[in-house]
Amino acid sequence: MKHLIIVAILVVISTILVSLGLEVLPILPPQAGEEAATVDWLFTLQLRVIAFLFSLIVVFTLYSVVVFRRREDETEDGPHIEGNTKLEIAWTIIPLITVLFFGVLGARGLSEITSPSPDELVVEVTAQQFAWRFDYPDYGITSSPELHLPRGRQVLLKLNSIDVIHDFWVPELRVKQDAVPGMTTELRITPTELGEYKIRCAELCGTAHYSMLATLKVEEPADFEAWVAANTAPSDDSTQETAPPESPADTAPSEEAGAELGAEVAQTQGCLGCHSVDGSQLVGPTWLGLYDSQVTLDDDTTVIADEAYLRRAIVETDAEVVKGFPASVMPDIYGDTLSEEQIDALVEYIKVLAE
Amino acid sequence: MKIIGSIGLVWGIIAQIIGTALGMVLVMLVRLLQGKPAWNAEPVIVIGALIGAIAFLVGVGVFRDWFKWGRGEETPIHHGPPEDRPAWTRYFSVDYSHKVIGIQYTVTGILLMLFAGTLAMIFRLELAQPGLQFLEPTTFNTFISAHGIIMIGSILLGIGGLANYLVPLMIGAPDMAFPRLNALGYWLAVPGALLLMGGIVVGGWNTGWTGYPPLSAQAPIGVQLFFMGVYFIGLSSIVGSINLITTILRMRAPGMTPFRMPIFVWSMLATSIIQLTATQLIGLSFLMVLIQRLLDMGFFDPDLTQRAIILGSPPGRPILFQHLFWFYSHPAVYIFVLPGLGIISELLPVFVRKPLFGYKWVAMSSMAIALLGFLVWGHHMFAAGIEPFLRVPLMFSTLLVAVPTGVKFFSWTATMWQGKISFQTPMLFVLGAISVFLIGGLTGPPLATVPTDLFLHDTYFVVGHFHATMFGGFVFPFFAALYYWYPKVIGRTYNEKLGKLHFWLMTPAFWVQTLGQMLIGTRGMRRRIADYDPALGIDTGQMLVTIAGFVIAVSVLVMLYNLIASARRGEVAEANPWRSRSPEWQIPSPVPEQSYAQPIVITGEPYDYGLPDSVYVRMSPAGASGAPDSFTTQRS
Numbered sequence: 001m002k003h004l005i006i007v008a009i010l011v012v013i014s015t016i017l018v019s020l021g022l023e024v025l026p027i028l029p030p031q032a033g034e035e036a037a038t039v040d041w042l043f044t045l046q047l048r049v050i051a052f053l054f055s056l057i058v059v060f061t062l063y064s065v066v067v068f069r070r071r072e073d074e075t076e077d078g079p080h081i082e083g084n085t086k087l088e089i090a091w092t093i094i095p096l097i098t099v100l101f102f103g104v105l106g107a108r109g110l111s112e113i114t115s116p117s118p119d120e121l122v123v124e125v126t127a128q129q130f131a132w133r134f135d136y137p138d139y140g141i142t143s144s145p146e147l148h149l150p151r152g153r154q155v156l157l158k159l160n161s162i163d164v165i166h167d168f169w170v171p172e173l174r175v176k177q178d179a180v181p182g183m184t185t186e187l188r189i190t191p192t193e194l195g196e197y198k199i200r201c202a203e204l205c206g207t208a209h210y211s212m213l214a215t216l217k218v219e220e221p222a223d224f225e226a227w228v229a230a231n232t233a234p235s236d237d238s239t240q241e242t243a244p245p246e247s248p249a250d251t252a253p254s255e256e257a258g259a260e261l262g263a264e265v266a267q268t269q270g271c272l273g274c275h276s277v278d279g280s281q282l283v284g285p286t287w288l289g290l291y292d293s294q295v296t297l298d299d300d301t302t303v304i305a306d307e308a309y310l311r312r313a314i315v316e317t318d319a320e321v322v323k324g325f326p327a328s329v330m331p332d333i334y335g336d337t338l339s340e341e342q343i344d345a346l347v348e349y350i351k352v353l354a355e
Numbered sequence: 356m357k358i359i360g361s362i363g364l365v366w367g368i369i370a371q372i373i374g375t376a377l378g379m380v381l382v383m384l385v386r387l388l389q390g391k392p393a394w395n396a397e398p399v400i401v402i403g404a405l406i407g408a409i410a411f412l413v414g415v416g417v418f419r420d421w422f423k424w425g426r427g428e429e430t431p432i433h434h435g436p437p438e439d440r441p442a443w444t445r446y447f448s449v450d451y452s453h454k455v456i457g458i459q460y461t462v463t464g465i466l467l468m469l470f471a472g473t474l475a476m477i478f479r480l481e482l483a484q485p486g487l488q489f490l491e492p493t494t495f496n497t498f499i500s501a502h503g504i505i506m507i508g509s510i511l512l513g514i515g516g517l518a519n520y521l522v523p524l525m526i527g528a529p530d531m532a533f534p535r536l537n538a539l540g541y542w543l544a545v546p547g548a549l550l551l552m553g554g555i556v557v558g559g560w561n562t563g564w565t566g567y568p569p570l571s572a573q574a575p576i577g578v579q580l581f582f583m584g585v586y587f588i589g590l591s592s593i594v595g596s597i598n599l600i601t602t603i604l605r606m607r608a609p610g611m612t613p614f615r616m617p618i619f620v621w622s623m624l625a626t627s628i629i630q631l632t633a634t635q636l637i638g639l640s641f642l643m644v645l646i647q648r649l650l651d652m653g654f655f656d657p658d659l660t661q662r663a664i665i666l667g668s669p670p671g672r673p674i675l676f677q678h679l680f681w682f683y684s685h686p687a688v689y690i691f692v693l694p695g696l697g698i699i700s701e702l703l704p705v706f707v708r709k710p711l712f713g714y715k716w717v718a719m720s721s722m723a724i725a726l727l728g729f730l731v732w733g734h735h736m737f738a739a740g741i742e743p744f745l746r747v748p749l750m751f752s753t754l755l756v757a758v759p760t761g762v763k764f765f766s767w768t769a770t771m772w773q774g775k776i777s778f779q780t781p782m783l784f785v786l787g788a789i790s791v792f793l794i795g796g797l798t799g800p801p802l803a804t805v806p807t808d809l810f811l812h813d814t815y816f817v818v819g820h821f822h823a824t825m826f827g828g829f830v831f832p833f834f835a836a837l838y839y840w841y842p843k844v845i846g847r848t849y850n851e852k853l854g855k856l857h858f859w860l861m862t863p864a865f866w867v868q869t870l871g872q873m874l875i876g877t878r879g880m881r882r883r884i885a886d887y888d889p890a891l892g893i894d895t896g897q898m899l900v901t902i903a904g905f906v907i908a909v910s911v912l913v914m915l916y917n918l919i920a921s922a923r924r925g926e927v928a929e930a931n932p933w934r935s936r937s938p939e940w941q942i943p944s945p946v947p948e949q950s951y952a953q954p955i956v957i958t959g960e961p962y963d964y965g966l967p968d969s970v971y972v973r974m975s976p977a978g979a980s981g982a983p984d985s986f987t988t989q990r991s
Contacts, residue, residue, distance in 0.1 A: 061771060074775055083715075207493050
């Protein structure tokens with residue numbers, strides 16, 4: 001009996017220590033949304049119970065291992081205790097009630113983070129290998145790879161994929177949702193903190209899954225409105241977010257119109273998921289200053305990035321791999337999925353980025 | 356040369372090579388007859404590999420007796436080492452002794468574990484620092500996929516090894532109910548494993564071991580060999596389970612009522628029930644993707660193919676695959692852990708010199724876990740796009756599994772309480788298992804609860820959770836079992852100092868690994884990514900996880916050295932060094948060909964340590980009638 005009292009005290013101490021330890025460790029990323037608050041509240045509670053149950057088993061075990069060791073000369077067996085039905089019932093019923101309780105908390109939490117709101121902002125998210133595209137049906141805007149959202153307003157993301165299963169996830173917002181081809185899935189998020197966050201694909205989707213990223217920009221409502229306004233008007237071809245042109249030209253486009261179409265193709269076909277236009281290093285080489293520059297390939301030969309090179313790069317993906325970049329990552333579908341006109345337009349766009 | 360010619364495995368491999376070639380030629384001929392160009396990599400390689408794997412089975416000779424029955428010939432079972440060739444060749448050929456098959460399973464399982472572990476060492480080396488250092492992304496994705504499925508294969512084989520060797524001994528049976536089926540169960544796994552390895556070589560696959568379409572429908576050819584390899588290993592699992600259930604229900608020694616069986620036998624009964632009834636679903640789901648690829652069917656393809664439009668079929672649904680797949684793959688994890696948890700329950704009383712606390716409750720808890728395990732598969736799909744409200748009942752059913760699992764933990768704790776505990780290597784690994792499985796089990800509820808799962812899904816937290824449950828539920832108990840039964844199987848003792856070294860290297864390292872994985876996961880590290888963002892601030896965690904993995908690998912090498920060297924140089928073992936009450940310890944070490952020269956009778960409870968004059972196993976006098984002479988010809 002005195003053993004039990006000592007152990008009970010040790011369990012309490014251990015629970016407190018483990019609980020505190022878990023709270024002090026930087027386990028979670030910062031919270032940036034309302035759903036994150038719900039998730040974190042549940043998680044913290046779970047960690048407390050985990051701290052208790054862990055302590056319970058470990059303290060009893062360690063205590064036994066120290067106090068109930070067999071002495072060198074002992075050959076006798078231990079006490080013949082076969083069981084205790086009351087104890088068995090107790091440690092079946094109590095955990096049962098506990099898990100049911102946590103189930104109810106979980107259901108409540110789920111209801112909180114999924115309930116619709118009458119004035120939620122709808123954004124259609126299209127995932128593909130290996131890029132994200134965001135369409136705002138309320139404003140007629142397409143944006144890639146940046147998702148702009150106003151602070152403090154619930155957003156309904158309607159997710160779809162055009163090829164394989166992807167998953168939309170911003171760790172700071174906590175919740176995630178698969179984007180499945182052939183159906184639309186929904187995710188509700190309510191960003192509360194200004195800032196820039198990474199959207200990370202969280203379902204293995206092929207070779208460049210690891211780098212399938214987009215950017216979430218959470219802005220003050222006024223700044224968000226300004227961004228919407230700036231993008232609803234037709235814009236010049238050097239910005240990343242452009243509105244779709246009214247109608248594609250039938251005849252060979254002028255260079256400027258071609259570059260504008262090219263910018264649109266780059267957005268909608270996922271190029272910008274891997275190729276930046278501002279010099280930053282993503283999975284693939286940046287297009288800024290690429291045209292007519294000297295490129296070193298992975299076999300250490302050099303080549304000038306002329307129009308012919310650019311075309312080969314689009315339709316024969318592994319023919320020439322740039323040094324320092326992984327092979328077999330760029331999908332080799334573009335020869336089939338892009339029209340000649342679209343490829344011409346892309347080349348025009350890349351040329352403009354070198355001016 | 357004559358010796359090589361007498362080894363079944365050699366003929367199996369020759370047959371597989373010939374069969375693969377013939378299969379490829381056959382497909383090419385059929386294509387020519389259809390007016391198509393002869394060569395199309397996928398159907399030719401896939402059908403060729405399939406026919407090769409079947410040819411292996413024929414070549415190794417596992418169908419020989421059944422072919423003889425077809426011709427009306429008698430097939431007496433020869434007991435004992437082969438007469439016309441060295442004794443060791445029986446381990447590389449078709450042999451019907453459950454002890455030989457048990458060793459075949461166990462050694463093959465360990466080999467697969469080493470192979471899959473090496474893959475992990477390679478990709479962990481890549482992940483130790485941010486940036487892609489030396490692995491191409493497709494190679495990385497292939498390695499993680501292969502690591503997963505080959506480890507699963509190694510676990511199934513390790514379980515097969517323990518069950519086949521131990522269950523007949525523990526129930527006093529001369530062998531399993533169906534010796535020839537038993538051999539088939541083992542030999543099915545060999546070409547299965549070869550197919551998995553072939554998949555790595557033939558182009559790899561980038562889908563993870565879960566193989567979700569549409570990605571798997573467009574993955575490189577390696578995915579097809581992966582599907583077929585799993586199919587063969589699944590068949591092995593089903594075949595073994597039929598044998599185990601029949602043996603356990605029908606071949607127990609007189610006096611061994613169900614609640615007088617060693618607890619490991621209960622855990623194998625529960626495990627076999629799952630294997631028998633769930634495995635078909637992974638076979639089905641993989642077969643459907645295989646056929647979708649080969650025959651242009653649209654099961655999981657939401658884009659209507661031309662053919663589908665003509666046939667008027669509705670579009671395929673990717674989520675259907677996930678339901679079918681996880682309906683097996685969740686119960687599968689209980690296949691992986693129930694035997695190991697049974698080992699823990701089996702060994703504790705011996706090293707604590709006290710009865711297993713609440714034996715009946717522990718036995719029933721295995722059955723409860725097996726049953727509940729079928730009701731939870733959707734918790735792998737909380738973010739998949741299923742009907743949102745369905746997630747709630749699945750959350751409740753998943754949380755419920757904690758109850759029978761808790762019964763086991765509390766029982767183990769109560770067994771140790773007030774015992775007389777000694778700490779030889781097997782007991783150390785049992786304690787390690789309990790501590791690690793505790794972490795694994797406790798990190799289940801955050802994953803079971805939907806809101807927290809929506810954060811943790813597809814992060815390294817999940818990776819930490821399942822490595823902890825797999826190590827705690829299988830690897831640690833498996834190692835405990837290897838050390839514990841080593842004297843019985845080999846007849847010599849292993850080196851206790853090296854055993855302790857293995858434990859003290861592996862256990863702290865594993866703690867670092869699992870906690871490290873969980874921590875980087877909650878910080879934002881996703882699963883299955885070849886490279887990660889330095890901005891996540893997890894570089895140190897990644898490095899620690901990699902180092903921990905290498906320490907574990909070294910510790911396993913220490914064990915292998917120990918077990919191999921001790922077979923020659925270890926002290927000769929006594930019959931019952933652990934003073935266990937279990938039947939297999941009442942007969943000589945190593946176990947003779949005929950395990951029980953005298954049939955046994957059960958006259959008491961298995962775990963009555965501390966009850967003076969209690970007898971569990973009585974050897975009946977030589978020549979007494981009772982148990983039938985098992986060495987007459989058996990039909991199976």
